[in-house]
Amino acid sequence: MKEEFRLDNQLCFRLYTASRLLTQAYNPLLSAHGLTYPQYLVLLVLWENDAQPVNDIAKRLCLETNTVTPLVQRMEKQGIVTRAKGTNDARQIIVSLTDKGQQLQTALTDVPFAVGGAIACKSLTPETVPALFQTLDDMIAQLKKNLKRDT
Amino acid sequence: MKEEFRLDNQLCFRLYTASRLLTQAYNPLLSAHGLTYPQYLVLLVLWENDAQPVNDIAKRLCLETNTVTPLVQRMEKQGIVTRAKGTNDARQIIVSLTDKGQQLQTALTDVPFAVGGAIACKSLTPETVPALFQTLDDMIAQLKKNLKRDT
């Protein structure tokens, strides 16, 4: 059994597990408002900048438009966002928050704190988190570059 | 706009993105052999210990059995594993590697190295990786504990 194949040596498996479990920690908080985690991410993007085309949302979340399109369509059905043809570019669909979508920001105020509580551990301190963010950002940037290359 | 809602301050989004992109780096290597990343994880588990019940595989991967069951069924259809009723406990389904499943270990020898190359960046060094592993393991342990609590 080669050392590189040991599950305990896999960075990807750790990221995969940490990501899934942390998302699960969000779930009860979000589903109480009829939201999923990816939908919450779209809200974060729109709260920062309302009225964005699907493509910009997808790029910001590092997702494909064929993931974001149906996701946003479901959010439209729930009355959280509206979808309107772009005026400059008729191919674009501009996604905008409804009042309900805006108000969710207030309703979800305590979500970041609650999740922070669920994840609190001795390895995550104000001193260590910046380095962790840096490492993950660095990895993400590297992967984006390399994945784009062989297209 | 509250600081806690900024996408750039989200640990979960970073993990989610890093996990997805790193999985994408595995994809061309695995799909060349008809595998998906979760299927590769099952192989890693079975290469370490062959002939395990579905439940043990699920626990090792922190997945639900209703995720692993169909996953393993697809692998059985591909002739990578067999599924047999347990002898001690008739409820269990023991998943075992076929010859083809064993041989995949040889065929995939270079996968860890290729992925290592795709992810190589200045933040990931022999000095920093252990700390990163420790942090992620700590987070995962904490999340498991907290998610289990409210069941």
Add this chain to the structure above:
DNA sequence: GCTATTTATATCGTTCGCGATACAAAAGTA
């Protein structure tokens, strides 16, 4: 031994995530 509860899998329905493909609008080119 007999019922109640737990445990191991499986099935179903919904949402992601993404490769492949389609199509119309925009941009580039002859």
Add this chain to the structure above:
DNA sequence: TACTTTTGTATCGCGAACGATATAAATAGC
């Protein structure tokens, strides 16, 4: 202007993930 290429969304199909539920086997309690 006409033709080609690129770009922005959308549709389709499949494989995860997972909550909810079902079912049979094992275990516990009486």
